[in-house]
Amino acid sequence: MPYFDSASAAPLHPVARQALQASLDEGWADPARLYREGRRARLLLDAAREAAAEAVGCRPDELVFTPSGTHAVHTGIAGVLAGRRRVGGHLVVSAVEHSSVLHAAAAHEARGGSVAEVPVDRWGAVSAAGYEEALLPATALACLQSANHEVGTVQPVAEVAEVCGAAGVPLLVDAAQSLGWGPVGGAWSVLAASAHKWGGPPGVGLLAVRKGVRFSPQGPADERESGRSPGFANLPAIVAAAASLRAVRAEADAEAARLRVLVDRIRRRVVRLVPDVEVVGHADRRLPHLVTFSCLYVDGEALLHELDRAGFSVSSGSSCTSSTLTPSHVLRAMGVLSEGNVRVSLPPGTPAAEVNAFLEVLPGAVAGVRERLGVSEPRAEAPEADSLELDTLGLRCPQPVIELARAIARVPVGGTVTVLSDDEVARLDIPAWCAMRGHDYLGETPRPAGTAYTVRRRS
Numbered sequence: 106m107p108y109f110d111s112a113s114a115a116p117l118h119p120v121a122r123q124a125l126q127a128s129l130d131e132g133w134a135d136p137a138r139l140y141r142e143g144r145r146a147r148l149l150l151d152a153a154r155e156a157a158a159e160a161v162g163c164r165p166d167e168l169v170f171t172p173s174g175t176h177a178v179h180t181g182i183a184g185v186l187a188g189r190r191r192v193g194g195h196l197v198v199s200a201v202e203h204s205s206v207l208h209a210a211a212a213h214e215a216r217g218g219s220v221a222e223v224p225v226d227r228w229g230a231v232s233a234a235g236y237e238e239a240l241l242p243a244t245a246l247a248c249l250q251s252a253n254h255e256v257g258t259v260q261p262v263a264e265v266a267e268v269c270g271a272a273g274v275p276l277l278v279d280a281a282q283s284l285g286w287g288p289v290g291g292a293w294s295v296l297a298a299s300a301h302k303w304g305g306p307p308g309v310g311l312l313a314v315r316k317g318v319r320f321s322p323q324g325p326a327d328e329r330e331s332g333r334s335p336g337f338a339n340l341p342a343i344v345a346a347a348a349s350l351r352a353v354r355a356e357a358d359a360e361a362a363r364l365r366v367l368v369d370r371i372r373r374r375v376v377r378l379v380p381d382v383e384v385v386g387h388a389d390r391r392l393p394h395l396v397t398f399s400c401l402y403v404d405g406e407a408l409l410h411e412l413d414r415a416g417f418s419v420s421s422g423s424s425c426t427s428s429t430l431t432p433s434h435v436l437r438a439m440g441v442l443s444e445g446n447v448r449v450s451l452p453p454g455t456p457a458a459e460v461n462a463f464l465e466v467l468p469g470a471v472a473g474v475r476e477r478l479g480v481s482e483p484r485a486e487a488p489e490a491d492s493l494e495l496d497t498l499g500l501r502c503p504q505p506v507i508e509l510a511r512a513i514a515r516v517p518v519g520g521t522v523t524v525l526s527d528d529e530v531a532r533l534d535i536p537a538w539c540a541m542r543g544h545d546y547l548g549e550t551p552r553p554a555g556t557a558y559t560v561r562r563r564s
Contacts, residue, residue, distance in 0.1 A: 118304030121349035174299025188319035193243025256386030257395035263291030300346035403445025
């Protein structure tokens with residue numbers, strides 16, 4: 106069964122499996138002890154740290170291992186904010202950061218700190234100017250992902266790091282999605298990553314803190330991992346994580362070139378094979394293995410289940426499913442279509458035949474979901490009135506947009522259709538539908554129940 110969700114978790118790399126099995130025999134002892142077994146474990150831990158530091162581009166004594174990438178992010182943010190509390194309590198993040206960063210920001214705000222979100226463009230990219238504008242004299246830390254986890258857009262880390270450096274503000278980079286493909290450039294201050302994203306075992310994170318960055322670990326500490334990640338380390342998993350990182354880096358350039366060809370094929374063909382599809386994320390500045398697209402008039406959860414039944418494991422960058430009322434914060438920040446969202450992230454070694462098979466299955470899967478939702482092309486008929494109002498209260502994504510598509514032919518060119526909806530997704534998907542269909546979105550108006558979204562027919 107083709108697995109196309111390596112952005113969530115990559116399959117265990119063969120080198121990781123070999124290293125894990127070997128270190129279970131050699132690395133079970135406490136590396137802090139001076140007897141023979143402890144010294145042997147310490148050698149393994151030191152070698153893993155040196156290998157990981159080389160891949161990250163930092164000194165070994167700047168890097169510690171944590172129980173997860175999320176733990177690394179939370180530890181890094183809390184440690185820098187505490188270390189620079191005399192500067193102030195202002196934190197800057199991008200609007201499309203991973204939830205681990207946004208959760209840490211929310212916790213900081215709940216404790217009395219302030220948070221600024223830097224907006225992104227329609228492709229999901231920030232600008233250095235946006236960060237420069239958000240920085241204040243009281244800014245203690247700025248955060249920026251190296252590449253987006255939902256749409257694959259690569260961020261201008263080096264340019265943002267330069268802006269932050271000029272202002273004397275450290276930059277924390279969440280490199281979880283990109284570290285397996287290469288080091289993060291620029292003068293970053295703190296970096297976090299997660300081994301299961303590059304084919305290492307789950308339960309291992311990396312946290313690198315450059316010398317000179319004020320850092321105060323929070324919570325109880327012990328003598329392990331420089332006091333930044335207390336507790337007995339999972340040494341076999343750490344050894345496997347470092348070994349697999351070195352292995353995937355050795356293969357990265359060739360594999361990136363091969364997978365980019367396959368992803369380009371998906372980006373080109375999906376818009377030809379499936380009507381009313383929007384490919385999201387930057388076309389060029391992106392991860393080589395990831396592509397995300399959204400399908401009009403499709404329930405995202407139903408589409409993922411349909412593809413799963415056809416033998417393809419994919420995920421969604423969107424929370425727009427039948428069980429939730431809010432779209433993905435990433436797609437919302439980008440202002441793109443969220444309904445029927447599919448994220449394909451190819452693991453290393455994916456054969457072209459599997460991609461071709463996916464493209465053969467996809468049109469039928471989308472058509473089947475649309476048919477079950479009752480989607481059909483609007484019939485040409487005489488306009489009923491200059492304006493119509495549709496009550497879609499209680500209907501969930503993508504039904505309000507489907508009703509709008511059916512109704513637009515019932516007003517003349519220049520006429521308006523107003524959709525009353527209490528689904529938060531409508532705020533994103535109705536403007537996106539207008540852009541795709543060539544109609545004018547006139548804005549929204551609060552109502553006692555829900556919100557009214559008004560559209561003017563152009564053709």
